[in-house]
Amino acid sequence: MSGLLQEMTAKALKLNIPLNVQLDLTYRCNERCVHCYLDHHDHGEMSTAEITHLLDEMADAGVFILTLSGGEIFLRKDFFEILEHARRLMFCVKLKTNAVLIREKEAARLRGLGIESIQISIYSHRPEVHDAITLVPGSLKRSVEAIRFLKSQGLKVIIANVLMIQNMQDYQGVRALAADLGVECTLDPTVTPMMDGDRSVLGLNVDPSSLRQVFRDASLVGDVDEFCAIPAPAGEDELNSTPCSAGHTACYVSPYGDVFPCVQFPLPTGNVRKQRFVDIWRDSDEMNDVRSIRLKDLPTCSSCSHVGSCTRCPGLAYMEGNMRGPSSQDCEKSFARTGIPSANMLAKKPASAKLVQIRSQPTPATVSASAAIA
Amino acid sequence: MSRLYLARNPRVAARSLDGEMMIMSGRDSTLFTLNKTATILWQSADGATPLDEIVEQRICAEFEVEPAEALQDAETLARELATHEILEVSEQPIVERRASGDSR
Numbered sequence: 001m002s003g004l005l006q007e008m009t010a011k012a013l014k015l016n017i018p019l020n021v022q023l024d025l026t027y028r029c030n031e032r033c034v035h036c037y038l039d040h041h042d043h044g045e046m047s048t049a050e051i052t053h054l055l056d057e058m059a060d061a062g063v064f065i066l067t068l069s070g071g072e073i074f075l076r077k078d079f080f081e082i083l084e085h086a087r088r089l090m091f092c093v094k095l096k097t098n099a100v101l102i103r104e105k106e107a108a109r110l111r112g113l114g115i116e117s118i119q120i121s122i123y124s125h126r127p128e129v130h131d132a133i134t135l136v137p138g139s140l141k142r143s144v145e146a147i148r149f150l151k152s153q154g155l156k157v158i159i160a161n162v163l164m165i166q167n168m169q170d171y172q173g174v175r176a177l178a179a180d181l182g183v184e185c186t187l188d189p190t191v192t193p194m195m196d197g198d199r200s201v202l203g204l205n206v207d208p209s210s211l212r213q214v215f216r217d218a219s220l221v222g223d224v225d226e227f228c229a230i231p232a233p234a235g236e237d238e239l240n241s242t243p244c245s246a247g248h249t250a251c252y253v254s255p256y257g258d259v260f261p262c263v264q265f266p267l268p269t270g271n272v273r274k275q276r277f278v279d280i281w282r283d284s285d286e287m288n289d290v291r292s293i294r295l296k297d298l299p300t301c302s303s304c305s306h307v308g309s310c311t312r313c314p315g316l317a318y319m320e321g322n323m324r325g326p327s328s329q330d331c332e333k334s335f336a337r338t339g340i341p342s343a344n345m346l347a348k349k350p351a352s353a354k355l356v357q358i359r360s361q362p363t364p365a366t367v368s369a370s371a372a373i374a
Numbered sequence: 375m376s377r378l379y380l381a382r383n384p385r386v387a388a389r390s391l392d393g394e395m396m397i398m399s400g401r402d403s404t405l406f407t408l409n410k411t412a413t414i415l416w417q418s419a420d421g422a423t424p425l426d427e428i429v430e431q432r433i434c435a436e437f438e439v440e441p442a443e444a445l446q447d448a449e450t451l452a453r454e455l456a457t458h459e460i461l462e463v464s465e466q467p468i469v470e471r472r473a474s475g476d477s478r
Contacts, residue, residue, distance in 0.1 A: 002405055004405045004406075004407060005405055007407075008391060008396055008405070008407065011391055011392060012391060015391070015392055017391065019391075059389070062389060062390075062391060063389070064387065064389040064391070064396055087384075090386070090387055090388040090389065091387060091389075092387030092389075092398045093387070114384065114385035114386070114387075114400045116387065116398065116403055117403070156403065
């Protein structure tokens with residue numbers, strides 16, 4: 001984040017402005033990614049009029065960065081109508097898509113609308129791996145072609161690569177593909193639970209030794225010694241800080257109008273079909289509860305040696321049962337990075353049988369201390 | 375002296391935060407913030423109102439400043455914003471706008 005954006009974010013935090021919103025336009029999708037956290041059936045998406053009205057409300061509330069995502073956004077027949085409305089309101093618009101439906105014509109329209117960036121999911125440089133994750137034959141070819149169309153229009157494209165068991169060996173190939181295409185590439189080693197709480201997809205997460213390998217790859221993390229350093233003790237300022245931007249300067253709105261602190265934090269706070277967006281943002285008890293949390297208030301994490309450097313996600317913690325509790329996936333990441341178990345991991349560790357028991361009993365002078373070890 | 379007209383570039387992103395405009399360049403995503411005077415220029419840049427009228431009616435009315443000096447400063451500022459493709463500056467009214475430039 002640039003210094004100026006940090007400054008603006010700090011100002012928005014002070015003024016309670018939702019600077020950054022992700023709006024999912026649909027959960028329908030033309031891919032069936034094996035790790036996806038969504039139910040793709042349409043349970044009553046907002047209409048065009050409802051969405052444009054919501055965008056008006058968001059602009060009035062001060063939202064600046066608007067991420068349109070899904071599902072697959074291009075499945076909405078009114079997608080460009082919505083996008084045009086968003087740009088008339090001068091949002092900084094970012095798109096998330098698989099790009100399968102983007103051809104030259106769509107790329108040119110996007111260029112004309114002045115969007116900030118387009119994030120496209122690519123899981124592997126090899127079709128047999130990427131297509132086996134999306135479950136759509138030919139999807140890698142289509143997505144890569146779309147990237148070329150978008151690049152030829154001068155648009156900023158970011159490849160997003162979610163790392164899981166199936167594509168663990170391919171991330172360098174994806175990075176090389178990104179370099180060849182002249183686009184940025186991000187890597188996320190976190191598969192998240194489904195929004196309905198189903199955790200079965202977590203089995204796709206890479207194993208701890210692979211995670212350690214990723215965190216020690218200098219081409220990804222830069223200075224490995226610094227990235228994997230033993231965490232410094234948290235200071236007073238860190239303990240008084242907020243866990244992340246969810247509910248503070250950012251939130252998420254589903255295709256059905258439900259407002260959550262974040263896409264990864266499915267705590268219902270209100271619905272824009274029943275209330276004004278700004279009223280939910282400012283007055284929802286749940287949103288204010290999220291806002292009240294400081295690191296020092298977290299029962300387990302506040303005493304953890306990683307508290308100052310952990311990527312703890314309060315949404316993942318919520319999905320584990322307690323938004324003030326630990327997020328086990330982030331505990332595992334902190335451990336993979338530093339080799340130091342988190343407070344949560346230590347607390348969960350089964351009480352080990354005592355290997356050494358020194359009994360206080362009279363022993364003959366000739367018996368050494370070691371003999372007293374049972 | 376010819377009159378100048380200003381228009382917001384519809385390719386930028388913009389939002390007012392506590393009275394100051396945040397503007398993100400459509401060219402390279404560089405973020406700018408405009409001070410109060412520049413924010414007035416931005417908000418008044420409708421392509422139809424000449425700069426001297428904006429200065430007289432909006433800037434001199436709000437700040438204690440000499441009109442001639444204010445106009446010179448405003449023109450310098452407008453041309454600087456034009457180099458970043460935030461504003462368009464023309465000696466003719468700028469009527470063809472693709473976006474409304476609703477700068478809330």
